[in-house]
Amino acid sequence: MPIETILNRLERMSGLDMFGRKLGRVYTKVVRPGRVRDVLSGTFMRHPAHPALTDMTIGAWTSAIVLDMFGARRGSEILVGVGALSAVPTAITGLNDLSDITDNQTRSVAVAHAAGNVASLSLFVASYFARRSGAHRRGVALAWTGFAVLNAAGYLGGHLSFRRGVGVNQTAFDDPIRSWTPVLDAGELHDEKPVRVGVDGTDVMLYGSRGKIYALSNRCTHRGGPLHKGKIADGCVTCPWHLSVFRIDDGEIVRGPAIAPAVTFETRIHEGKIEVRSHD
Numbered sequence: 001m002p003i004e005t006i007l008n009r010l011e012r013m014s015g016l017d018m019f020g021r022k023l024g025r026v027y028t029k030v031v032r033p034g035r036v037r038d039v040l041s042g043t044f045m046r047h048p049a050h051p052a053l054t055d056m057t058i059g060a061w062t063s064a065i066v067l068d069m070f071g072a073r074r075g076s077e078i079l080v081g082v083g084a085l086s087a088v089p090t091a092i093t094g095l096n097d098l099s100d101i102t103d104n105q106t107r108s109v110a111v112a113h114a115a116g117n118v119a120s121l122s123l124f125v126a127s128y129f130a131r132r133s134g135a136h137r138r139g140v141a142l143a144w145t146g147f148a149v150l151n152a153a154g155y156l157g158g159h160l161s162f163r164r165g166v167g168v169n170q171t172a173f174d175d176p177i178r179s180w181t182p183v184l185d186a187g188e189l190h191d192e193k194p195v196r197v198g199v200d201g202t203d204v205m206l207y208g209s210r211g212k213i214y215a216l217s218n219r220c221t222h223r224g225g226p227l228h229k230g231k232i233a234d235g236c237v238t239c240p241w242h243l244s245v246f247r248i249d250d251g252e253i254v255r256g257p258a259i260a261p262a263v264t265f266e267t268r269i270h271e272g273k274i275e276v277r278s279h280d
Protein backbone atom coordinates (compact mmCIF):
# COMPACT_ATOMS: atom_id res chain seq x y z
CA MET A 1 0.00 0.00 0.00
CA PRO A 2 1.45 3.45 -0.89
CA ILE A 3 2.74 5.36 2.10
CA GLU A 4 0.48 8.33 1.32
CA THR A 5 -2.58 6.07 1.58
CA ILE A 6 -1.42 4.75 4.95
CA LEU A 7 -0.87 8.30 6.22
CA ASN A 8 -4.29 9.41 4.96
CA ARG A 9 -5.96 6.48 6.71
CA LEU A 10 -4.12 7.16 9.94
CA GLU A 11 -5.11 10.82 9.80
CA ARG A 12 -8.77 9.85 9.49
CA MET A 13 -8.88 7.36 12.36
CA SER A 14 -11.30 9.12 14.67
CA GLY A 15 -10.68 6.57 17.43
CA LEU A 16 -7.05 7.63 17.62
CA ASP A 17 -8.09 11.26 17.66
CA MET A 18 -10.60 10.71 20.47
CA PHE A 19 -8.06 8.82 22.54
CA GLY A 20 -5.49 11.57 22.00
CA ARG A 21 -8.01 14.22 22.96
CA LYS A 22 -8.78 12.46 26.26
CA LEU A 23 -5.11 11.86 26.96
CA GLY A 24 -4.35 15.52 26.28
CA ARG A 25 -7.14 16.65 28.60
CA VAL A 26 -5.84 14.53 31.47
CA TYR A 27 -2.29 15.73 30.83
CA THR A 28 -3.22 19.43 30.82
CA LYS A 29 -5.10 18.97 34.09
CA VAL A 30 -2.01 17.46 35.70
CA VAL A 31 0.68 19.66 34.12
CA ARG A 32 -0.55 23.24 34.24
CA PRO A 33 1.13 26.15 32.43
CA GLY A 34 4.24 27.14 34.35
CA ARG A 35 7.87 26.16 34.90
CA VAL A 36 7.47 22.39 34.54
CA ARG A 37 5.47 22.79 31.38
CA ASP A 38 8.03 25.23 30.01
CA VAL A 39 10.83 22.73 30.63
CA LEU A 40 8.89 19.92 28.97
CA SER A 41 8.04 22.16 26.01
CA GLY A 42 11.62 23.42 25.58
CA THR A 43 10.71 27.09 26.19
CA PHE A 44 13.90 27.62 28.19
CA MET A 45 16.12 26.59 25.26
CA ARG A 46 13.93 28.15 22.53
CA HIS A 47 13.67 24.77 20.80
CA PRO A 48 11.18 21.93 21.30
CA ALA A 49 12.53 19.52 23.93
CA HIS A 50 11.04 16.35 22.45
CA PRO A 51 13.02 16.09 19.18
CA ALA A 52 16.26 16.82 21.05
CA LEU A 53 15.61 13.99 23.52
CA THR A 54 14.68 11.49 20.81
CA ASP A 55 18.28 11.72 19.57
CA MET A 56 19.54 10.13 22.75
CA THR A 57 17.06 7.25 22.73
CA ILE A 58 17.40 6.51 19.03
CA GLY A 59 21.17 6.90 19.20
CA ALA A 60 21.55 4.49 22.13
CA TRP A 61 19.36 1.81 20.59
CA THR A 62 20.90 2.16 17.12
CA SER A 63 24.36 1.82 18.66
CA ALA A 64 23.20 -1.26 20.60
CA ILE A 65 22.07 -2.88 17.35
CA VAL A 66 25.47 -2.14 15.76
CA LEU A 67 27.35 -3.54 18.77
CA ASP A 68 25.23 -6.69 18.57
CA MET A 69 26.47 -7.16 15.01
CA PHE A 70 30.02 -7.17 16.31
CA GLY A 71 29.30 -9.40 19.28
CA ALA A 72 29.93 -6.71 21.93
CA ARG A 73 27.38 -8.12 24.32
CA ARG A 74 28.09 -6.05 27.42
CA GLY A 75 28.21 -2.72 25.58
CA SER A 76 25.05 -3.56 23.71
CA GLU A 77 23.21 -4.47 26.91
CA ILE A 78 24.25 -1.18 28.55
CA LEU A 79 23.05 0.84 25.57
CA VAL A 80 19.72 -0.97 25.46
CA GLY A 81 19.26 0.03 29.12
CA VAL A 82 20.42 3.63 28.54
CA GLY A 83 18.00 3.96 25.63
CA ALA A 84 15.12 2.65 27.76
CA LEU A 85 15.91 5.10 30.57
CA SER A 86 16.16 8.06 28.20
CA ALA A 87 12.88 7.01 26.57
CA VAL A 88 10.98 8.02 29.72
CA PRO A 89 11.61 11.81 29.55
CA THR A 90 11.37 11.55 25.76
CA ALA A 91 7.88 10.05 26.08
CA ILE A 92 6.78 12.68 28.61
CA THR A 93 7.87 15.55 26.35
CA GLY A 94 6.09 13.82 23.47
CA LEU A 95 2.89 13.60 25.49
CA ASN A 96 3.34 17.28 26.35
CA ASP A 97 3.48 18.15 22.63
CA LEU A 98 0.57 15.87 21.81
CA SER A 99 -1.62 17.67 24.35
CA ASP A 100 -1.07 20.97 22.47
CA ILE A 101 -2.18 19.66 19.07
CA THR A 102 -5.27 21.47 17.87
CA ASP A 103 -6.43 19.56 14.79
CA ASN A 104 -7.92 16.09 14.62
CA GLN A 105 -5.84 14.60 11.82
CA THR A 106 -2.52 15.62 13.34
CA ARG A 107 -3.64 14.29 16.70
CA SER A 108 -4.49 10.89 15.16
CA VAL A 109 -1.00 10.56 13.71
CA ALA A 110 0.53 11.71 17.00
CA VAL A 111 -1.29 8.93 18.87
CA ALA A 112 -0.08 6.34 16.32
CA HIS A 113 3.46 7.74 16.71
CA ALA A 114 3.19 7.49 20.51
CA ALA A 115 1.75 3.95 20.37
CA GLY A 116 4.63 2.83 18.16
CA ASN A 117 7.15 4.30 20.55
CA VAL A 118 5.53 2.66 23.57
CA ALA A 119 5.62 -0.69 21.72
CA SER A 120 9.26 -0.12 20.83
CA LEU A 121 10.14 0.78 24.43
CA SER A 122 8.39 -2.38 25.68
CA LEU A 123 10.39 -4.51 23.25
CA PHE A 124 13.71 -2.94 24.24
CA VAL A 125 12.90 -3.33 27.95
CA ALA A 126 12.08 -7.00 27.30
CA SER A 127 15.35 -7.25 25.35
CA TYR A 128 17.26 -5.83 28.31
CA PHE A 129 15.83 -8.32 30.78
CA ALA A 130 16.28 -11.22 28.34
CA ARG A 131 19.97 -10.29 28.03
CA ARG A 132 20.33 -9.96 31.80
CA SER A 133 18.87 -13.42 32.27
CA GLY A 134 21.35 -14.91 29.80
CA ALA A 135 18.91 -15.30 26.89
CA HIS A 136 21.11 -13.27 24.58
CA ARG A 137 19.68 -14.44 21.27
CA ARG A 138 16.15 -13.67 22.40
CA GLY A 139 17.37 -10.28 23.61
CA VAL A 140 18.85 -9.53 20.19
CA ALA A 141 15.69 -10.64 18.39
CA LEU A 142 13.56 -8.42 20.65
CA ALA A 143 15.90 -5.47 20.06
CA TRP A 144 15.70 -5.88 16.27
CA THR A 145 11.91 -6.03 16.42
CA GLY A 146 11.88 -2.96 18.66
CA PHE A 147 14.23 -1.19 16.26
CA ALA A 148 11.91 -1.84 13.31
CA VAL A 149 8.92 -0.48 15.26
CA LEU A 150 11.02 2.48 16.42
CA ASN A 151 11.81 3.43 12.83
CA ALA A 152 8.17 3.22 11.75
CA ALA A 153 7.16 5.39 14.73
CA GLY A 154 10.03 7.77 13.96
CA TYR A 155 8.76 8.12 10.41
CA LEU A 156 5.42 9.28 11.81
CA GLY A 157 7.28 11.71 14.09
CA GLY A 158 8.92 13.19 11.00
CA HIS A 159 5.52 13.44 9.34
CA LEU A 160 4.21 15.36 12.35
CA SER A 161 7.05 17.88 12.19
CA PHE A 162 7.71 18.26 8.48
CA ARG A 163 4.27 17.76 6.98
CA ARG A 164 1.93 18.78 9.80
CA GLY A 165 4.13 21.51 11.33
CA VAL A 166 4.07 20.33 14.95
CA GLY A 167 6.75 22.18 16.90
CA VAL A 168 7.41 24.65 14.08
CA ASN A 169 7.30 28.39 14.76
CA GLN A 170 3.98 29.30 13.18
CA THR A 171 5.25 32.69 12.00
CA ALA A 172 8.47 31.36 10.48
CA PHE A 173 7.29 31.78 6.88
CA ASP A 174 5.43 35.07 7.22
CA ASP A 175 6.70 37.71 4.83
CA PRO A 176 8.14 40.78 6.55
CA ILE A 177 6.27 44.07 6.07
CA ARG A 178 9.12 45.87 4.33
CA SER A 179 7.79 49.42 4.13
CA TRP A 180 5.47 51.58 6.22
CA THR A 181 1.97 50.29 5.48
CA PRO A 182 -1.25 52.02 6.59
CA VAL A 183 -3.54 49.57 8.41
CA LEU A 184 -6.16 51.53 10.33
CA ASP A 185 -7.51 55.05 10.93
CA ALA A 186 -5.86 56.25 14.11
CA GLY A 187 -9.27 57.13 15.59
CA GLU A 188 -10.45 53.53 15.31
CA LEU A 189 -7.94 52.19 17.84
CA HIS A 190 -9.11 52.68 21.41
CA ASP A 191 -6.91 52.33 24.46
CA GLU A 192 -6.64 48.82 25.91
CA LYS A 193 -8.79 47.33 23.11
CA PRO A 194 -6.85 45.10 20.70
CA VAL A 195 -7.76 45.22 17.03
CA ARG A 196 -6.89 42.66 14.39
CA VAL A 197 -5.90 43.89 10.94
CA GLY A 198 -4.61 42.18 7.82
CA VAL A 199 -1.42 43.41 6.17
CA ASP A 200 -0.44 41.72 2.90
CA GLY A 201 -1.61 38.32 4.18
CA THR A 202 -0.15 38.77 7.66
CA ASP A 203 -2.54 38.94 10.58
CA VAL A 204 -1.50 41.77 12.92
CA MET A 205 -2.78 42.69 16.37
CA LEU A 206 -2.76 46.41 17.18
CA TYR A 207 -2.92 47.50 20.77
CA GLY A 208 -2.93 51.01 22.18
CA SER A 209 -2.01 51.84 25.75
CA ARG A 210 -1.00 55.12 27.44
CA GLY A 211 -0.39 56.93 24.18
CA LYS A 212 1.70 54.14 22.64
CA ILE A 213 0.71 51.82 19.83
CA TYR A 214 2.01 48.28 19.70
CA ALA A 215 1.77 45.79 16.84
CA LEU A 216 2.38 42.03 17.01
CA SER A 217 1.81 39.18 14.62
CA ASN A 218 -1.63 37.96 15.62
CA ARG A 219 -0.64 34.30 15.13
CA CYS A 220 0.83 32.78 18.27
CA THR A 221 4.21 31.27 17.39
CA HIS A 222 3.28 28.07 19.26
CA ARG A 223 0.30 26.66 17.34
CA GLY A 224 -1.13 29.78 15.72
CA GLY A 225 -3.65 30.86 18.37
CA PRO A 226 -5.32 34.27 17.77
CA LEU A 227 -3.58 36.66 20.15
CA HIS A 228 -6.18 39.44 19.77
CA LYS A 229 -8.62 37.15 21.60
CA GLY A 230 -6.24 36.70 24.53
CA LYS A 231 -6.25 38.39 27.89
CA ILE A 232 -4.04 41.47 28.13
CA ALA A 233 -2.61 42.58 31.46
CA ASP A 234 0.63 44.02 32.83
CA GLY A 235 2.01 44.71 29.37
CA CYS A 236 1.57 41.08 28.29
CA VAL A 237 -0.85 39.13 26.14
CA THR A 238 -1.89 35.57 27.02
CA CYS A 239 -2.64 33.29 24.08
CA PRO A 240 -6.16 31.87 24.46
CA TRP A 241 -5.17 28.38 23.24
CA HIS A 242 -2.40 27.11 25.54
CA LEU A 243 -1.80 30.20 27.66
CA SER A 244 1.65 31.23 26.46
CA VAL A 245 2.37 34.76 27.67
CA PHE A 246 4.22 37.28 25.48
CA ARG A 247 5.37 40.82 26.30
CA ILE A 248 3.52 43.23 24.06
CA ASP A 249 6.37 45.68 23.51
CA ASP A 250 9.05 43.24 22.32
CA GLY A 251 7.23 39.89 21.97
CA GLU A 252 9.52 38.15 24.49
CA ILE A 253 8.15 34.97 26.08
CA VAL A 254 7.15 35.33 29.72
CA ARG A 255 5.65 31.85 29.91
CA GLY A 256 5.53 28.93 27.46
CA PRO A 257 4.74 26.49 26.02
CA ALA A 258 5.75 28.73 23.09
CA ILE A 259 9.39 28.39 22.13
CA ALA A 260 9.64 31.41 19.82
CA PRO A 261 8.91 35.02 20.80
CA ALA A 262 5.97 36.81 19.20
CA VAL A 263 6.82 38.85 16.13
CA THR A 264 6.53 42.59 16.74
CA PHE A 265 6.38 45.49 14.31
CA GLU A 266 7.26 49.16 14.39
CA THR A 267 4.30 51.54 14.42
CA ARG A 268 3.69 55.21 13.69
CA ILE A 269 0.80 57.53 12.91
CA HIS A 270 1.10 59.18 9.52
CA GLU A 271 -1.60 61.42 8.00
CA GLY A 272 -4.17 60.10 10.44
CA LYS A 273 -3.44 56.43 9.76
CA ILE A 274 -1.68 53.87 11.89
CA GLU A 275 1.19 52.41 9.87
CA VAL A 276 3.28 49.34 10.61
CA ARG A 277 6.46 47.79 9.25
CA SER A 278 8.87 45.05 10.28
CA HIS A 279 11.89 45.91 12.37
CA ASP A 280 15.13 46.25 10.40
Ligand code: FES
Pocket residue numbers: 100220221222223224225239240241242243244256257258
Ligand atom coordinates in the same frame (compact mmCIF):
# COMPACT_ATOMS: atom_id res chain seq x y z
S1 FES B 1 -1.25 28.46 20.25
FE1 FES B 1 -0.43 27.45 21.93
S2 FES B 1 0.05 29.01 23.32
FE2 FES B 1 -0.67 30.03 21.58
